[in-house]
Amino acid sequence: MSKPVFVVTEQRDGLFRKVSFEALSEGRRIADSLGSPVVAIIVGSGVEALAETAGHYGADRALVADSDIFINYSAEGYTKTILKAIQQVDPEIVLIPASSMGKDLAPRLAARLDCGLAADCIALAVDNGRVLAKRTMYANKILADVQFNSTLGIASLRPNIFPAAQPDTSRKATVEPLKVDISQTDLKAVVKELISGAGEKIDISEANVIVAGGRGMKGPDQFKILEKLAAVLKGAVGASRSAVDSGWRQHADQVGQTGKTVAPDIYIACGISGAIQHLAGMSSSKCIVAINKDPDAPIFQRADYGIVGDLFEVVPKLTDELKKVVE
Amino acid sequence: MKILVCVKQVPDTETRIKIGSDKKSIDATDINWILNPYDEYAVEEAIQIKEKQGDTIVTVISVGPERSVSALRTAVAMGADEAILVKTDDDAYLDSLAVAKALVSVIKELEFDLILCGKQAVDDDNLQVGPMVAELLELPCVTFIADLKLENGKATAKREIEGGTMVIETSLPAVLTAEKGLNEPRYPALRGIMMAKRKPIDERQLQYIEPKIDVVSVEYPPTRKGGKIVGEGAEAVPELVKLLKEEAKVI
CATH class of the missing domain: 3.40.50.620 (HUPs)
Structure with missing residues (x-):
């Protein structure tokens, strides 16, 4: 043996x-x-x-x-x-x-x-x-x-x-x-306190579904629509580097080379153009969906399915449709 | 206070990485080399400590080939006082443990109150050198720190974990590895850049250290098949849901 x-x-x-x-x-x-x-x-x-x-x-x-x-x-x-x-x-x-x-x-x-x-x-x-x-x-x-x-x-x-x-x-x-x-x-280094995130938040590195937002989200409040979509799929919300650098999301949510490398079953990229460092971090996802108003965005080259359009119309509709299927 | 910051020179994250002719390493031509982004946070933190409490010397060290001097100069331009290069051959292969051992050989001789590293180098993505240095020196170590306070000879750091944050207190000397969000690294001022150019670099030759892990071969990840545009606007959503359910079978 x-x-x-x-x-x-x-x-x-x-x-x-x-x-x-x-x-x-x-x-x-x-x-x-x-x-x-x-x-x-x-x-x-x-x-x-x-x-x-x-x-x-x-x-x-x-x-x-x-x-x-x-x-x-x-x-x-x-x-x-x-x-x-x-x-x-x-x-x-x-x-x-x-x-x-x-x-x-x-x-x-x-x-x-x-x-x-x-x-x-x-x-x-x-x-x-x-x-x-x-x-x-x-x-x-x-x-x-x-x-x-x-x-x-x-x-x-x-x-x-x-x-x-x-x-x-x-x-x-x-x-x-x-x-x-x-x-x-x-023990020279001791944990003094453990601060839990809001609720039982799933970390993007371990989530089966990630709904991620980029520059196209236009601001922090708009991420609420992604939260809703993620909730339907019991997933987590991720963000591109530009969304994190703009202060819209915390760094723990960042996907890409200076964030996390992720491999969920479904990755839904919303308003993310697809910089090399971002694509590298999510391209081993099993199924990639891209929603972007720019038909030439590089993200569409990596996505299994793409919708060209305004994410603020597409995402709520997708949330509603998925709710019907999941429930 | 004596602070050491361990840094590495890495390809810019927007670089398209090409595989070298040996099929084991990458082609080092046409690469824009930068100071590893996580190391920038470590350098910035050291400089902020120096600015806050005075009477502090910030030394930066790198283990790497001659070109690494420019990463060290970037750190000096930001405000580091001294720079050490443990020089390797241009094509030398070192695993993380070898790098940690090389760093430790210098650290043992100079002694520091605080050792800062980036949490990972964005080339090999090993996330190993910081905690390895700590273990070899038998020092406490806190990895992935997003916040740091020094008080009464102790460090209190916030460490990010899945779904939360740990607040960890450690005695000094200690090794801390920087996560993004620790601070906002400054752009070096022109004066700093000019001064950094004239800064003598303490260069030492690396003694061979046997790697414990070998790269057998490297390859590109499988390319994803070209995507399918389902349609335009919200009208395309029902079709997308159908595809996710019936074709991709992910919901």
């Missing part, structure tokens, strides 16, 4: 985030190709119950680091705990979601383990018992195949790319509690 596939999961408030199901499912797939077990780690406070769920998604062993010290996220505490577990398990590869948590932890683990990190991967493959990773560079303008030059490798997985398997409730993971020997004095 080959060395295990080690999956770092992510939870918030005692519930797995979707990216954990994606990572566990991909971990299972890779482990099956390697002929090796999946070892998952769950770090948090009051998270024992998640071990069973990890089993349903493919984990053979679930290591649970449950401690009050993890009520808030701590990069140092998480790194130390996960590092120790990795050293004990001695895996072939470590998979971690490329969420804001994973992007924070993965480089730290790689530096401590002196190993390669393939960041924000969009595909993994096994060749001759070795894991190869495909990732993007220049915000999707270039795809790169990378391989590890170290015995251990870490791959962080871009959210929304790797399909989550259907949970198999007959699968059981062996649950192994981990001893957490971290005290408050070990």
